Amino acid sequence: MMKNGIYILANDVVYDQLVALLNSIELNAGGHFPVCIIPYDDRLDKVRQEIQTRDNVSLFEDQSCIDRWENFAREVWQAHPVVKSTWQKNGIFDVYRMGMHRRFCAFEGIFENFIYLDADILVLGSLKPIFHQLSQSDCVVYDFQYKDPAHVYSVTSEKLLETFTQRRVCSEVFCAGLYGSKRGIFSQEHLDQLLKTLADGESELLYSNAPDQTIVNYMMMRSNYSIYNFALELPSDESTGCCVTSPHFKEREHLLYDRGNRLTYLHYIGLASSLFSRVCEGEKIDFPYRDIFLHYRYLHEPDNRPRLQQSSPSVISRLMQKLKSVRQGISL
Numbered sequence: 394m395m396k397n398g399i400y401i402l403a404n405d406v407v408y409d410q411l412v413a414l415l416n417s418i419e420l421n422a423g424g425h426f427p428v429c430i431i432p433y434d435d436r437l438d439k440v441r442q443e444i445q446t447r448d449n450v451s452l453f454e455d456q457s458c459i460d461r462w463e464n465f466a467r468e469v470w471q472a473h474p475v476v477k478s479t480w481q482k483n484g485i486f487d488v489y490r491m492g493m494h495r496r497f498c499a500f501e502g503i504f505e506n507f508i509y510l511d512a513d514i515l516v517l518g519s520l521k522p523i524f525h526q527l528s529q530s531d532c533v534v535y536d537f538q539y540k541d542p543a544h545v546y547s548v549t550s551e552k553l554l555e556t557f558t559q560r561r562v563c564s565e566v567f568c569a570g571l572y573g574s575k576r577g578i579f580s581q582e583h584l585d586q587l588l589k590t591l592a593d594g595e596s597e598l599l600y601s602n603a604p605d606q607t608i609v610n611y612m613m614m615r616s617n618y619s620i621y622n623f624a625l626e627l628p629s630d631e632s633t634g635c636c637v638t639s640p641h642f643k644e645r646e647h648l649l650y651d652r653g654n655r656l657t658y659l660h661y662i663g664l665a666s667s668l669f670s671r672v673c674e675g676e677k678i679d680f681p682y683r684d685i686f687l688h689y690r691y692l693h694e695p696d697n698r699p700r701l702q703q704s705s706p707s708v709i710s711r712l713m714q715k716l717k718s719v720r721q722g723i724s725l
Contacts (some may be wrong), residue, residue, distance in 0.1 A: 394576075397524045398504035400453070402496050404433040405440055407512040407666045409470035409673045412443060413690040414514055415450065420692070421648070423519030429453050433492035458498045464490045466494035468588050468610055472596040474707075479601070493605035496569070500579050513664065515689055517648050518657040522623070522686040523573040531571035531618035534581050535657055536635055539566045539622065543600075545610050559616055560565040565613075569606035570660050579612065587615060623657075630654075635683050637661045647688045659685070699716060 399418065403411045409432070418428065430440060431453045444450045445616045453459075466488050470476055480489050488494065499507050506527045508520055526533045539547060546553050553562065591599075595615075600607040613620055624632050633651035634642070635658055642649040642656065649656045659682060661669075671689060672678055678701075691698040 394507060395427055395458050395503055395507045397426060398507055399520070399671045400431055400496070400499045400502065400504070400507055400509045401428060401512055402431045402493065402509075403440060403512045404492075405436040405438060405480075406433075407669075408439040408443070409690055410512045410666060410686075411440065412517065413669075413692075414510065414512055415443070415447065416689045417515040417517065417519075421516050421518060422688075423521045424450060426520070427451070427504070431495050433495065438667045439480055441581055444505065445540075451577040453498060453500075453502065455498070458501055459495055461495055462497040463488075463491060465497070465584060465588075466491065466608065468603070469596070469599070469656070470579075470590055470601075470604065472588070472592040473599060474597055475603070476599075476601040489601065489604050490574075494608070496605060497609070500574070500576060502576060503574050504588045506573065508573045509569075509571065510658075511660070511662040514570060514659070515659045515670075515685065517659055518655050520657070522657075522715040524645065526623075527575060528571050529619075530621035531574060531578060532567070532613050533623075534620065535571065535623040536660075537624050538566040539564055539625070542566045544603055545607055546598050546600050546698060548655070550714055551593055552598045556595055556598060557601040561614060564625060567607050567622060568611055568621065568662075570662065571658060572609070578618065579616075579645070583616065590615060630706070633657065636659050637664065640681060642682070644682075644685060646683060649682070651686065661697070673699060674698035676703055 401411065401414060415428065426449070428447075428450045429452070430450065432440070437452070441452065470488050480486075496509055498515055499509050508523055510516075523533045523535070524677055536659055539562075542562050548561070557565075591611075595611075600612060601698045619654065630652070631654055633654045635656060637649065637659060639651075642651055642659075645651075649659055661682075664680060668678060669686065670678065672687065674685065679690075687698060
């Protein structure tokens with residue numbers, strides 16, 4: 394058991410992003426934190442090779458724990474009145490994006506306090522304030538997802554405001570790309586009680602297009618755990634945005650600043666993993682903060698950084714439309 398550590402959900406599909414993230418943690422996180430990779434699935438050849446080169450990185454290999462949380466996810470969605478039939482019409486016969494639910498293994502993993510990170514993130518500032526706040530809070534986040542609860546809960550469900558007050562929905566909702574929490578806060582008895590409340594009708598408030606994100610929000614909020622959001626707690630002239638959809642960040646020395654304040658992290662939300670792979674193969678695709686990603690991806694192998702060849706205009710056009718479609722009030 395270790396006191397503080399970082400979990401990342403990854404596989405070989407996001408290998409280039411994983412390397413960039415690990416390098417950014419090494420350079421910017423403010424400490425030599427141990428990192429544990431939770432496998433999204435069994436495609437791990439590149440991931441295992443990368444782990445061998447880093448003394449602070451390990452692979453989460455407790456299959457029984459993975460199985461328990463996958464079974465929990467199945468039970469959650471089994472209680473939903475319509476989602477399984479909708480998924481099946483789209484050719485999905487298990488839980489949609491099942492691998493994403495494996496992040497919940499962190500709640501019974503090797504770190505007493507942990508920060509969970511999606512692989513499509515770069516750490517640009519110290520993570521110590523998040524770990525420090527975990528001495529007082531059950532869950533610590535830093536994002537603006539509370540401005541867009543429709544990507545966390547079904548806001549048309551009458552059950553939503555029967556379960557949570559409007560004030561809580563507008564202040565406690567968070568993005569599941571980065572959050573800090575603690576080992577052991579969800580016992581089996583606790584999880585069984587959550588499953589019961591879902592089966593009793595509350596499952597309809599879950600948002601099926603982000604199945605892992607809606608569940609972790611429900612788990613935290615329904616348990617009345619304290620959720621601390623730096624975006625709400627910091628003075629407005631000190632807080633920063635975190636999303637790639639925000640075009641106004643200024644770059645200095647491979648870091649980003651929002652109105653003079655250094656970002657803690659940048660989330661490349663809404664961008665497909667294939668985009669990063671293609672850029673690393675040398676295709677010149679323009680997307681926000683691309684060169685910062687490439688800097689961290691090739692931090693330890695600058696000679697291998699690709700010389701980008703121009704992509705077709707249609708590819709760039711589709712990308713910009715994709716970014717436009719995910720640009721929400723959470724950008725900031």
